[in-house]
Amino acid sequence: xxxxxxxxxxxxxxxxxxxxxxxxxxxxxxxxxxxxxxxxxxxxxxxxxxxxxxxxxxxxxxxxxxxxxxxxxxxxxxxxxxxxxxxxxxxxxxxxxxxxxxxxxxxxxxxxxxxxxxxxxxxxxxxxxxxxxxxxxxxxxxxxxxxxxxxxxxxxxxxxxxxxxxxxxxxxxxxxxxxxxxxxxxxxxxxxxxxxxxxxxxxxxxxxxxxxxxxxxxx
Amino acid sequence: xxxxxxxxxxxxxxxxxxxxxxxxxxxxxxxxxxxxxxxxxxxxxxxxxxxxxxxxxxxxxxxxxxxxxxxxxxxxxxxxxxxxxxxxxxxxxxxxxxxxxxxxxxxxxxxxxxxxxxxxxxxxxxxxxxxxxxxxxxxxxxxxxxxxxxxxxxxxxxxxxxxxxxxxxxxxxxxxxxxxxxxxxxxxxxxxxxxxxxxxxxxxxxxxxxxxxxxxxxxxxxxxxxxxxxxxxxxxxxxxxxxxxxxxxxxxxxxxxxxxxxxxxxxxxxxxxxxxxxxxxxxxxxxxxxxxxxxxxxxxxxxxxxxxxxxxxxxxx
Ligand SMILES: NC(=O)c1ccc[n+]([C@@H]2O[C@H](COP(=O)([O-])OP(=O)(O)OC[C@H]3O[C@@H](n4cnc5c(N)ncnc54)[C@H](OP(=O)(O)O)[C@@H]3O)[C@@H](O)[C@H]2O)c1
Numbered sequence: 001x002x003x004x005x006x007x008x009x010x011x012x013x014x015x016x017x018x019x020x021x022x023x024x025x026x027x028x029x030x031x032x033x034x035x036x037x038x039x040x041x042x043x044x045x046x047x048x049x050x051x052x053x054x055x056x057x058x059x060x061x062x063x064x065x066x067x068x069x070x071x072x073x074x075x076x077x078x079x080x081x082x083x084x085x086x087x088x089x090x091x092x093x094x095x096x097x098x099x100x101x102x103x104x105x106x107x108x109x110x111x112x113x114x115x116x117x118x119x120x121x122x123x124x125x126x127x128x129x130x131x132x133x134x135x136x137x138x139x140x141x142x143x144x145x146x147x148x149x150x151x152x153x154x155x156x157x158x159x160x161x162x163x164x165x166x167x168x169x170x171x172x173x174x175x176x177x178x179x180x181x182x183x184x185x186x187x188x189x190x191x192x193x194x195x196x197x198x199x200x201x202x203x204x205x206x207x208x209x210x211x212x213x214x215x216x217x218x219x
Numbered sequence: 220x221x222x223x224x225x226x227x228x229x230x231x232x233x234x235x236x237x238x239x240x241x242x243x244x245x246x247x248x249x250x251x252x253x254x255x256x257x258x259x260x261x262x263x264x265x266x267x268x269x270x271x272x273x274x275x276x277x278x279x280x281x282x283x284x285x286x287x288x289x290x291x292x293x294x295x296x297x298x299x300x301x302x303x304x305x306x307x308x309x310x311x312x313x314x315x316x317x318x319x320x321x322x323x324x325x326x327x328x329x330x331x332x333x334x335x336x337x338x339x340x341x342x343x344x345x346x347x348x349x350x351x352x353x354x355x356x357x358x359x360x361x362x363x364x365x366x367x368x369x370x371x372x373x374x375x376x377x378x379x380x381x382x383x384x385x386x387x388x389x390x391x392x393x394x395x396x397x398x399x400x401x402x403x404x405x406x407x408x409x410x411x412x413x414x415x416x417x418x419x420x421x422x423x424x425x426x427x428x429x430x431x432x433x434x435x436x437x438x439x440x441x442x443x444x445x446x447x448x449x450x451x452x453x454x455x456x457x458x459x460x461x462x463x464x465x466x467x468x469x470x471x472x473x474x475x476x477x478x479x480x481x482x483x484x485x486x487x488x489x490x491x492x493x494x495x496x497x498x499x500x501x502x503x504x505x506x507x508x509x510x511x512x513x514x515x516x517x518x519x520x521x522x523x524x525x526x527x528x529x530x531x532x533x534x535x536x
Contacts, residue, residue, distance in 0.1 A: 006407055010458070014320050015287045016504065022291055082289035083320050 009194045015083045017195040024148045027079050038153035042132040049169060050115050057113045061105020064163050067153035068098035075156060097180040104177060112171040120213045124168025127206055131162035138199050157203045160184040164210040173214045182207050263309035264516045266497045269447035270422040275340060277491040278516040279312030280305050281502030286322035299329035301509050306335050308513035314500045316344035316375050317356055323363035331365055341366045346375035350382025373400035373425055377408055384419055398422035404453050406434050416442050425451040430489045430533045440495035449497035452490050456501060462486060468536050477525060478518030487515035489529050
């Protein structure tokens with residue numbers, strides 16, 4: 001792009017905030033009662049975490065992967081792409097993340113999730129639970145309708161944040177698996193910031209916590 | 220109307236065109252007349268497209284963001300309602316681009332719903348790297364709009380213009396387009412724009428111009444007049460930022476002298492009273508706003524002295 005320095009973030013925002021939130025409203029209505037299933041799967045992750053063992057870890061990775069794949073298809077490709085041509089690339093990124101989770105966590109069993117013992121694990125569980133329970137409430141608390149709520153496994157932000165939290169509960173840091181969720185939180189934060197949404201910082205800040213802990217764990 | 224005119228036998232087409240020229244002349248005359256000249260209620264102000272003389276109403280409709288509503292049925296119908304008021308007020312030129320995501324299909328929905336496909340002056344853009352991919356993109360856009368062919372096809376932000384421009388001129392020669400143009404916004408690549416205006420037989424150039432962003436007054440607008448190139452003005456309200464800021468201020472009483480009843484008309488009449496400007500294309504998602512905006516295509520326009528006063532006033536706010 002020529003003269004790229006003359007562009008602002010707002011030059012890349014293709015839609016009005018109203019259109020963006022309406023997308024979630026129509027999506028939620030279309031997929032009901034998938035929300036209940038998604039919440040149940042989120043709770044299942046916590047149960048599996050406390051059960052422990054190789055099978056449980058594979059189960060957690062499989063649920064996370066399913067969430068990424070669902071969001072890639074049902075949200076990015078089927079909905080978001082109607083108002084944002086970049087969503088096709090987002091869908092590809094989300095599908096790649098699903099494959100990485102399946103490859104690393106399910107097929108190779110390379111992720112061992114453990115109930116939190118130290119501080120990193122507690123932060124990870126906190127971030128995961130926040131994405132599962134609190135993040136969907138932020139919109140309604142800010143005065144947006146309940147019907148716009150963004151849920152883990154169905155909407156990109158809580159899915160990315162929950163995954164980052166869950167990855168902190170794994171026995172070792174998998175940088176490759178952190179990359180796409182982190183990138184998404186940055187993209188989403190920038191989008192919401194450009195839209196003037198007061199909660200734009202939520203996903204980036206929640207993403208910063210896992211990355212900080214991951215770096216600290218390594219040192 | 221443009222398409223209709225092309226399909227009509229020449230005998231019935233000519234008088235209509237002459238009539239349109241008459242209207243255009245009336246518009247130009249209103250502009251040149253000093254403030255206080257007689258208003259012509261009921262007639263929409265038009266400008267002749269320099270390369271053809273065809274009259275175009277001075278206010279068109281942009282669709283960036285406002286018409287990108289995806290597949291939401293209620294929002295699509297709301298856009299069609301904006302289009303209905305636009306056409307009912309005498310509007311014709313609608314501007315879009317493949318860059319604007321669902322805006323093109325949403326325009327198509329509105330045109331079909333309102334049955335205004337023949338009336339619209341369809342101004343779209345080619346926005347893709349590489350000349351070989353241009354024709355397929357234009358065809359896709361045409362299907363979204365549901366028009367037999369585009370009135371105006373512009374190279375969006377000069378993307379691959381070296382390759383697209385010859386192709387568009389060839390399409391025009393083959394009767395597949397009526398006019399060819401190039402676009403930029405917010406002062407980007409003006410040197411190149413000027414060079415293209417000098418070197419290529421384009422019909423339109425699209426640039427940003429408003430009471431605060433007047434860079435084009437220095438070279439591009441005079442060059443357009445000299446070369447007989449029509450000027451479409453984008454970002455008349457600085458994407459809404461300007462009008463939202465200025466609306467908190469009181470509209471000066473002297474705005475009545477050029478029949479601006481609100482700030483939208485003040486800002487738009489400033490733009491379209493520049494003699495080089497063919498039309499401005501404010502975008503809106505709201506019926507009350509499109510009605511305000513279309514009001515700027517009626518009544519008196521400010522003269523040069525008044526235009527200076529408008530600049531001084533807004534700059535001092
Ligand atoms: N490079 C290019 O080719 C290029 C670049 C930029 C723009 N364009 C074209 O030019 C068009 C116009 O530019 P733009 O859309 O960027 O900006 P704009 O027309 O300057 O501003 C649009 C904004 O103004 C608000 N608005 C419109 N009428 C109003 C009124 N009467 N009172 C108060 N607010 C009003 C709209 O909000 P509401 O919806 O609430 O009315 C909208 O947010 C675009 O839509 C696009 O077609 C082309």
